[in-house]
Amino acid sequence: MLDGLVQLADAVAHFAAWSTPFNVLWATLLGIVIGALPGLTATMGVALMTTLTYRMAPDQAILILICMYVGAIYGGSRSAILLNIPGTPANAATSLDGHPLAQTGRAGYAMGLATSASALGTIVGLLCLAVFAPMLAEFALDFGSFEFFWLAVFGVVISGQMTSLEDPLKGYIAGFLGLLVAMIGQEGIHAHARFSFGVADLTGGIGLIPALVGAFGFAEILTVMKNRRAELTASHVDRVLPRTADLWRYKRTVGRSGLVGTFVGVIPGVGEDIGAWVSYAAARRASKEKEQFGKGSMEGLMAAETGNSAAVPGALIPVLTLAIPGSAPAAVLLAAMFIHGVRPGPLIMFEAPEFVFRVVAMLLFATIAITVLGLAITRVLLLVLRVPREKLMPVVFVLCVIGPYAITNRLFDVYVMLVFGVIGFALREMKYPMAPLVLGIILGDILDKNLRRSLVLTDGDLGPFFLRPISMVLWVTTALIILFSIPAVKAAAGRLAARIRGRGD
Amino acid sequence: MRPHSLIRADLVTAAVLLSLGLFVVAEAWRMPRLEERQINPLTVPGIVPGLLGLVLVAMASVLLIRSIRAGGLRSRSDTEEAAGEGDGSSWRRLGLTAALCLAYAAGLVGHVDFRLATGLFVFAFVALFEWNPGQSLIRHGRTVGWAAVQAALVALAVAVVFQELFLVRLP
Numbered sequence: 001m002l003d004g005l006v007q008l009a010d011a012v013a014h015f016a017a018w019s020t021p022f023n024v025l026w027a028t029l030l031g032i033v034i035g036a037l038p039g040l041t042a043t044m045g046v047a048l049m050t051t052l053t054y055r056m057a058p059d060q061a062i063l064i065l066i067c068m069y070v071g072a073i074y075g076g077s078r079s080a081i082l083l084n085i086p087g088t089p090a091n092a093a094t095s096l097d098g099h100p101l102a103q104t105g106r107a108g109y110a111m112g113l114a115t116s117a118s119a120l121g122t123i124v125g126l127l128c129l130a131v132f133a134p135m136l137a138e139f140a141l142d143f144g145s146f147e148f149f150w151l152a153v154f155g156v157v158i159s160g161q162m163t164s165l166e167d168p169l170k171g172y173i174a175g176f177l178g179l180l181v182a183m184i185g186q187e188g189i190h191a192h193a194r195f196s197f198g199v200a201d202l203t204g205g206i207g208l209i210p211a212l213v214g215a216f217g218f219a220e221i222l223t224v225m226k227n228r229r230a231e232l233t234a235s236h237v238d239r240v241l242p243r244t245a246d247l248w249r250y251k252r253t254v255g256r257s258g259l260v261g262t263f264v265g266v267i268p269g270v271g272e273d274i275g276a277w278v279s280y281a282a283a284r285r286a287s288k289e290k291e292q293f294g295k296g297s298m299e300g301l302m303a304a305e306t307g308n309s310a311a312v313p314g315a316l317i318p319v320l321t322l323a324i325p326g327s328a329p330a331a332v333l334l335a336a337m338f339i340h341g342v343r344p345g346p347l348i349m350f351e352a353p354e355f356v357f358r359v360v361a362m363l364l365f366a367t368i369a370i371t372v373l374g375l376a377i378t379r380v381l382l383l384v385l386r387v388p389r390e391k392l393m394p395v396v397f398v399l400c401v402i403g404p405y406a407i408t409n410r411l412f413d414v415y416v417m418l419v420f421g422v423i424g425f426a427l428r429e430m431k432y433p434m435a436p437l438v439l440g441i442i443l444g445d446i447l448d449k450n451l452r453r454s455l456v457l458t459d460g461d462l463g464p465f466f467l468r469p470i471s472m473v474l475w476v477t478t479a480l481i482i483l484f485s486i487p488a489v490k491a492a493a494g495r496l497a498a499r500i501r502g503r504g505d
Numbered sequence: 506m507r508p509h510s511l512i513r514a515d516l517v518t519a520a521v522l523l524s525l526g527l528f529v530v531a532e533a534w535r536m537p538r539l540e541e542r543q544i545n546p547l548t549v550p551g552i553v554p555g556l557l558g559l560v561l562v563a564m565a566s567v568l569l570i571r572s573i574r575a576g577g578l579r580s581r582s583d584t585e586e587a588a589g590e591g592d593g594s595s596w597r598r599l600g601l602t603a604a605l606c607l608a609y610a611a612g613l614v615g616h617v618d619f620r621l622a623t624g625l626f627v628f629a630f631v632a633l634f635e636w637n638p639g640q641s642l643i644r645h646g647r648t649v650g651w652a653a654v655q656a657a658l659v660a661l662a663v664a665v666v667f668q669e670l671f672l673v674r675l676p
Contacts, residue, residue, distance in 0.1 A: 195532060405674075
């Protein structure tokens with residue numbers, strides 16, 4: 001415990017430079033603005049910023065990206081409350097109670113509560129990160145090729161399931177499409193160029209950043225321009241600073257939502273939006289004022305915002321310890337870490353233990369920044385939401401063109417962005433989730449290398465794939481998830497459970 | 506109950522995915538086995554894409570069967586047809602956005618000076634979307650004028666900020 005605090009103090013001291021507060025403030029503010037503007041998501045913001053900061057010193061670049069991530073997830077609560085449109089998908093649950101509060105003239109107070117909840121959620125999450133990341137990294141040292149293969153399969157399946165609860169098949173399809181995208185280009189064992197069809201640019205594979213800028217930037221621009229224009233609910237704001245009594249009253253909700261959000265964040269490729277929904281559902285189940293949920297409940301608003309913000313540090317836990325992202329923006333952060341020469345994974349506590357605590361410090365700075373900015377510049381952000389989309393979207397698209405080009409200086413990456421934008425828009429219109437696709441692109445290489453390595457190790461014997469203890473847990477869980485997503489099986493299990501309950505009574 | 510348009514879209518997507526899956530399997534099968542390098546046959550490059558292709562074929566088949574069972578092959582009724590039309594203006598906005606963005610990114614960028622390309626794109630985007638046919642001539646002039654001002658500002662600002670501040674090379 002004391003050792004952890006010392007390491008955290010060291011990490012904070014590491015950032016003792018004038019550039020730190022400057023970068024923290026502008027990056028968090030930009031993140032809040034990006035999150036607040038419907039159509040601009042955290043994933044797009046972090047992806048674009050990765051391309052623009054890759055010439056900076058690694059620590060400052062990753063600090064900027066984390067501030068952008070935390071700021072964007074929090075910033076989305078503004079439009080959820082004021083426009084009834086979640087600024088990012090993570091704030092969908094926030095609009096359920098935030099918007100009714102705004103309609104009753106309490107927009108300012110709702111924004112203040114959302115700010116406090118986001119800050120508290122991030123703190124719970126970063127504490128969990130500091131405590132559990134070293135433990136998970138140690139546990140992950142037992143992972144061999146078999147386990148990493150199953151972890152990749154499990155990640156795609158659980159992400160597909162949780163981000164598309166109504167129709168898991170579409171989630172799985174999105175995930176496997178991502179895995180197939182990762183197969184394009186030279187493979188990592190024999191350097192054979194797969195699916196390149198003689199095109200030199202395809203030999204290098206599809207870059208994650210251009211694909212993400214397309215799927216989350218260009219696709220969002222198309223969606224925003226297709227939809228109707230949103231109306232601001234409040235033109236002025238009431239008291240913003242939350243009362244201590246209100247925060248104290250919901251301490252249990254904050255604690256529960258923080259832990260639930262962090263846990264959901266840890267699950268590969270699931271992320272903040274599901275973190276918010278699960279926290280919201282848990283808070284409603286436990287609440288004494290259930291009937292208020294959806295009608296302007298402060299507790300509901302706090303649960304949603306605590307849940308999505310706690311999922312941010314949660315999503316970074318597997319990034320640091322397994323090199324597997326917990327959410328789509330975390331996938332970009334993982335790519336950014338590789339670009340900057342940081343090698344996350346099970347060995348991180350041996351190779352660079354200080355980096356884990358530096359990430360905790362970065363999250364702490366971002367939390368302070370969202371609290372200060374969120375409570376201080378409410379009125380300025382109202383003006384930002386008044387910028388017409390017709391003026392904003394062309395500027396965003398210009399950034400979407402510059403971003404992919406910035407890293408490799410290839411027009412090919414601009415075309416990749418366009419193709420993924422159009423495909424992403426079409427898939428989204430047909431209710432396919434994007435997060436499993438992103439996760440698939442990241443996990444494709446891991447799955448490919450580890451499956452082939454394992455087959456060599458066992459000389460084709462499939463036994464160890466199924467019999468090693470951690471592998472067994474992973475494949476059995478994966479199989480159960482798929483099995484219970486089949487409607488007939490789910491219905492049969494429901495009937496069986498009802499019969500058992502009936503006998504018990 | 507899913508709307509008929511979504512079921513039909515699922516049917517078409519399933520057919521596309523099925524074709525894609527079969528194509529991937531065929532390509533994976535045709536990939537070199539690298540016998541001349543005497544590699545372990547269990548590490549041939551086509552093994553993982555082939556397996557992924559097979560999984561995609563299986564999932565696309567389930568989607569296809571599900572869509573057919575849900576009535577994806579039936580034609581829509583008149584009421585569904587009317588409901589499916591939706592808001593024509595939203596599709597017009599979508600078409601215009603896509604056309605402008607593709608013309609800029611695939612047509613202008615890389616072939617014309619980036620500042621000029623960006624200025625033209627922003628001007629066309631703002632002017633076309635803010636153009637209201639019912640407005641007076643003065644209003645039209647104001648719309649076009651402001652679009653030109655924004656285009657010039659964005660083109661210049663982007664060039665300065667990204668080249669000088671972020672040291673990024675522009676296309």
